[in-house]
Amino acid sequence: MAHSGLSFESDMQELIIQDLHVSIADQEIIRGLSLSVPRGEVHAIMGPNGSGKSTLAKVLAGHPDYIVTAGSVTMDGENILELEPDERARRGLFLAFQYPSEIPGVTIANFLRAAVQSRMPEGEELEATDYYAQLYKKMDLLEMDRSFTSRSVNEGFSGGEKKRNEILQMALLEPKYAVLDETDSGLDIDALKVVSKGVNSLRGPDLGVLLITHYQRLLNYIVPDRVHVMVRGRIEMSGGKDLALQLEEKGYDWVKDDIDEPTLA
Amino acid sequence: MVQENKSLEIERNIGDFAYPETHTHDAGIGLTEKTIHYISDVKQDPDWVREFRLKAYRTFLSKPMPTHWASRDLEAIVFDNIRYYLSGGIQPKRTWEEVPDDVKRTFERLGIPEQERKFLAGVEAQFDSEAVYSNIKKAVGEQGVIFVGSADGLKEHPEIFRKWFGKVIPTGDNKFSALNSAVFSGGSFIYVPPGVKVKHPLQAYFRINAENFGQFERTLIICDEGSELTYMEGCTAPKFNTATLHSAVVELVAMKGAKIQYITVQNWSNNVFNLVTKRGLAHEEAEVKWIDCNIGSRLTMKYPGVVMKGRKARGEVISIALAGDGQHQDTGAKMVHAADETTSNIISKSISIGTGRATYRGLVHVPKHLKNCKNNTECDALLINSHSRTDTYPAITVRGTGNAVQHEASVSQVSAEQIFYMQQRGLSKAQAMSLSVNGFVNDLVRQFPMEYSVELKRLIELEMEGSVG
Numbered sequence: 001m002a003h004s005g006l007s008f009e010s011d012m013q014e015l016i017i018q019d020l021h022v023s024i025a026d027q028e029i030i031r032g033l034s035l036s037v038p039r040g041e042v043h044a045i046m047g048p049n050g051s052g053k054s055t056l057a058k059v060l061a062g063h064p065d066y067i068v069t070a071g072s073v074t075m076d077g078e079n080i081l082e083l084e085p086d087e088r089a090r091r092g093l094f095l096a097f098q099y100p101s102e103i104p105g106v107t108i109a110n111f112l113r114a115a116v117q118s119r120m121p122e123g124e125e126l127e128a129t130d131y132y133a134q135l136y137k138k139m140d141l142l143e144m145d146r147s148f149t150s151r152s153v154n155e156g157f158s159g160g161e162k163k164r165n166e167i168l169q170m171a172l173l174e175p176k177y178a179v180l181d182e183t184d185s186g187l188d189i190d191a192l193k194v195v196s197k198g199v200n201s202l203r204g205p206d207l208g209v210l211l212i213t214h215y216q217r218l219l220n221y222i223v224p225d226r227v228h229v230m231v232r233g234r235i236e237m238s239g240g241k242d243l244a245l246q247l248e249e250k251g252y253d254w255v256k257d258d259i260d261e262p263t264l265a
Numbered sequence: 266m267v268q269e270n271k272s273l274e275i276e277r278n279i280g281d282f283a284y285p286e287t288h289t290h291d292a293g294i295g296l297t298e299k300t301i302h303y304i305s306d307v308k309q310d311p312d313w314v315r316e317f318r319l320k321a322y323r324t325f326l327s328k329p330m331p332t333h334w335a336s337r338d339l340e341a342i343v344f345d346n347i348r349y350y351l352s353g354g355i356q357p358k359r360t361w362e363e364v365p366d367d368v369k370r371t372f373e374r375l376g377i378p379e380q381e382r383k384f385l386a387g388v389e390a391q392f393d394s395e396a397v398y399s400n401i402k403k404a405v406g407e408q409g410v411i412f413v414g415s416a417d418g419l420k421e422h423p424e425i426f427r428k429w430f431g432k433v434i435p436t437g438d439n440k441f442s443a444l445n446s447a448v449f450s451g452g453s454f455i456y457v458p459p460g461v462k463v464k465h466p467l468q469a470y471f472r473i474n475a476e477n478f479g480q481f482e483r484t485l486i487i488c489d490e491g492s493e494l495t496y497m498e499g500c501t502a503p504k505f506n507t508a509t510l511h512s513a514v515v516e517l518v519a520m521k522g523a524k525i526q527y528i529t530v531q532n533w534s535n536n537v538f539n540l541v542t543k544r545g546l547a548h549e550e551a552e553v554k555w556i557d558c559n560i561g562s563r564l565t566m567k568y569p570g571v572v573m574k575g576r577k578a579r580g581e582v583i584s585i586a587l588a589g590d591g592q593h594q595d596t597g598a599k600m601v602h603a604a605d606e607t608t609s610n611i612i613s614k615s616i617s618i619g620t621g622r623a624t625y626r627g628l629v630h631v632p633k634h635l636k637n638c639k640n641n642t643e644c645d646a647l648l649i650n651s652h653s654r655t656d657t658y659p660a661i662t663v664r665g666t667g668n669a670v671q672h673e674a675s676v677s678q679v680s681a682e683q684i685f686y687m688q689q690r691g692l693s694k695a696q697a698m699s700l701s702v703n704g705f706v707n708d709l710v711r712q713f714p715m716e717y718s719v720e721l722k723r724l725i726e727l728e729m730e731g732s733v734g
C-alpha cells in the first residue's frame with residue numbers, strides 16, 4: 001500500500017482512495033482500488049472500456065445507485081463517503097461527466113448562478129454583475145459565444161458543446177479536485193485544443209485533477225504528472241507520463257497479459 | 266385504535282375556522298328553497314335575480330353528478346353539510362396566533378405584505394386595498410370603465426348585466442354551474458367601453474372582501490368593440506381559510522375586435538373541491554385568452570373555454586397544473602369554433618408529485634360547414650417519482666375542409682441522473698427538483714405578469730422542498 005503512511009495526516013491536501021470496493025446490482029465493479037491525487041497534480045487514469053472508470057468517477061461524486069462495500073475516500077483528510085453529492089460538490093469536488101444530463105428549460109446562466117449561489121453563506125445574495133463578469137471571463141477563455149448562456153443546459157448540444165460546457169462549469173466553480181471523465185471523447189482536434197487550454201489554465205497548486213481517458217491523445221495536450229492503468233476495477237500499473245506512450249504502443253492487452261498470468265497460474 | 270382516530274381528527278382541524286355558534290346571520294347548513302330566499306333577502310336581489318336563482322336551484326337538483334366521466338371522488342361532497350352563505354355581518358374569527366406555522370412561513374417565503382397576510386389567513390375580514398389601488402381605480406373610472414362587485418353590477422347596470430349574465434355559461438351547463446347560479450355571491454362585474462385599452466391589469470384585489478373569497482363567486486366581464494383588458498384573480502398564497510367546496514362561474518364577452526386576458530393563480534389547501542366553470546365568447550376578430558395556474562386542492566375540475574363566434578376570432582388557453590401528494594388536477598380546455606377562419610391554441614403543462622394525479626381533458630370542436638379554422642394543442646406532463654399518474658383525454662372533432670388541427674402530447678420524468686447532475690454542481694436535491702420543474706414550465710410562466718411569475722417560481726420551490734422532505 002503506497003499511501004498507508006500518509007493517509008492519517010489530516011492536513012494532507014490530497015484526495016485519497018483506499019481499497020475501494022463498489023458494487024451495482026450485486027456485481028462488483030471496483031475491486032479494491034487505491035489511489036491518491038495531491039492538490040497541484042494531474043493524474044491520468046487510462047483503461048479499456050468497461051473497466052470501471054466512470055463508475056469510479058460517479059462513486060467519488062456520490063451517485064446513489066452504486067454501493068460502496070468496503071474502503072474509504074477522503075478529501076483533505078475528511079471522509080466524504082457519508083456526504084450527499086451536493087455536500088461533496090460544495091466542499092470542492094467536481095465531476096465533468098462523460099454523458100452530461102440535459103435540463104430542459106433551464107438556461108446555463110440560471111443553472112450556473114444557482115450553482116455559484118449554493119456555495120455562498122446563507123443569507124448572502126450573489127451580485128448579478130459580479131457573476132456575469134466572472135462567467136464571461138471563463139467563457140472567453142473557452143472561446144464560447146455569449147449567446148450560449150441563454151440556451152438550456154445541454155439540450156440539443158453537440159458532443160463537443162457538452163464537453164466545453166462541463167469545463168466552463170469547472171472553471172467557474174473553481175473546485176479543489178476535479179474528475180474529468182472522457183472529456184476528450186467526441187471532440188475534434190480544434191475543440192480538444194481549446195478544452196485542453198482551458199484545463200491547463202486552471203492547473204495550479206490548489207487543484208488536483210483526475211483525468212479519465214482511454215486515448216493517449218489527450219495527454220499530449222494535458223500532460224499528466226502520473227499515469228495509472230485501470231483494468232477490471234483495479235489500478236494495475238502506475239508510472240510517469242511515458243507510461244501513456246507505452247500503452248499507446250503496446251495496447252491494454254500488454255497490461256492485461258501482465259496481470260492475467262499470475263491469476264491463471 | 267380509538268385514540269388514533271381521535272388524533273387524526275385533531276390534525277384535520279388545525280387551521281380551520283371557528284364559526285360563531287349563532288346562525289341568525291347566515292343561511293345555515295344545507296340547501297333548500299328557503300336558503301335561496303334567505304340569500305336573495307339579505308342581498309336585496311331584484312325579482313329577476315331571485316327567479317333566476319330559484320330556477321337554477323331546480324336545475325341543480327335535476328342534474329346528476331358527472332361521475333360517469335369525472336372522478337368518483339366527487340361523491341365525497343355532501344351538499345347537506347355545506348354552508349352556502351354567510352352574510353357580511355358575521356365573519357369567521359381566528360387570531361394570528363392560531364394560524365399554523367407552516368402557513369406563516371409560506372407567507373414569509375412568498376413575500377406577501379404584512380397587511381395582506383392577515384387577510385389571507387382569515388384573521389382580518391377586510392383587506393384595505395383602497396389606499397394602494399385608488400389611483401388605478403380612478404384612472405380606469407375616468408375612461409368609463411365599470412368595475413364593481415357582481416351584486417352591485419346587477420343592480421346598478423342591469424341593462425348591460427342582464428344582457429350577458431348566464432348567456433355564455435347557461436345555468437344548466439353542468440351541475441356546478443347550476444349550483445353557482447343558485448347561490449352565487451361575490452365576484453366582479455366589469456364593463457370596458459368601446460376602444461378603451463385598460464393599461465394596468467385589473468385585479469380582484471382592488472375590491473377584495475370576505476365575499477370575494479367566498480365559495481360561489483360569479484364574475485362577468487364585457488369588453489366592448491375594440492377594447493382591451495387584462496384581469497387577474499387569485500394569488501400564490503395558500504388559500505387555506507375557506508370551506509371545502511368552491512364553485513365559481515366566470516363569463517367573458519369580447520365584442521368585435523376586443524381582447525381579454527384573464528389570469529388566475531390559485532393555491533388551494535388539500536381539502537378543497539375546486540369546481541369551476543369559465544368560458545369566453547369571442548366575436549369577430551376578438552381574442553380571449555385564459556392563463557391559468559392551479560396548485561393544490563383535493564380535486565380541481567376546470568376547463569376554461571372559448572366560443573369563437575365571429576370570423577377570425579381567436580381563443581387561447583395556457584395552463585399550468587401542479588398536483589402534489591394526494592391531489593388531483595383535472596384540467597384542460599374547450600375550444601368551440603363557430604365561425605370561419607377562427608384559430609385556437611391550447612398549451613397545458615402538468616406536474617404530478619408523489620401520489621398526485623394530473624388529468625388533461627381537451628375539447629376542440631370544428632363543425633363541418635366551417636372553413637380555414639386552426640387549432641394547436643400541446644400538452645406536456647412531468648412526473649416526479651413513480652407513484653405519479655397522468656392521463657390525457659383529448660376529444661377533437663374536426664370536420665370540413667381546410668381546417669387544420671395539430672396535437673402534441675408528451676410525458677417526461679425528472680430523472681435521477683438529472684438530479685444527480687445538478688447536485689454534483691452543489692444544488693440540494695430540493696433545489697435541483699425545483700429548478701427542473703421551473704424549467705419545465707418556464708416558457709409558460711413567462712406569460713404571467715412579472716410579480717406573479719416571481720411568486721410562482723418561489724411557490725414551486727416551496728412545493729419541491731415539501732416533496733423531497
Ligand SMILES: Nc1ncnc2c1ncn2[C@@H]1O[C@H](COP(=O)(O)OP(=O)(O)O)[C@@H](O)[C@H]1O
Pocket residue numbers: 024025029047048049050051052053054055056065
Ligand atoms: N448502472 C449500472 N448498472 C449495471 N451495470 C453497470 C452500471 N454502470 C456500470 N455498469 C457496469 O460496470 C462496468 C464498468 O462500467 P463503466 O464504469 O462505465 O466503465 P468505463 O467507464 O471504464 O468504460 C461495465 O461492465 C458496466 O456494464
Ligand SMILES: [Mg+2]
Pocket residue numbers: 053054055098181182
Ligand atoms: Mg466511462
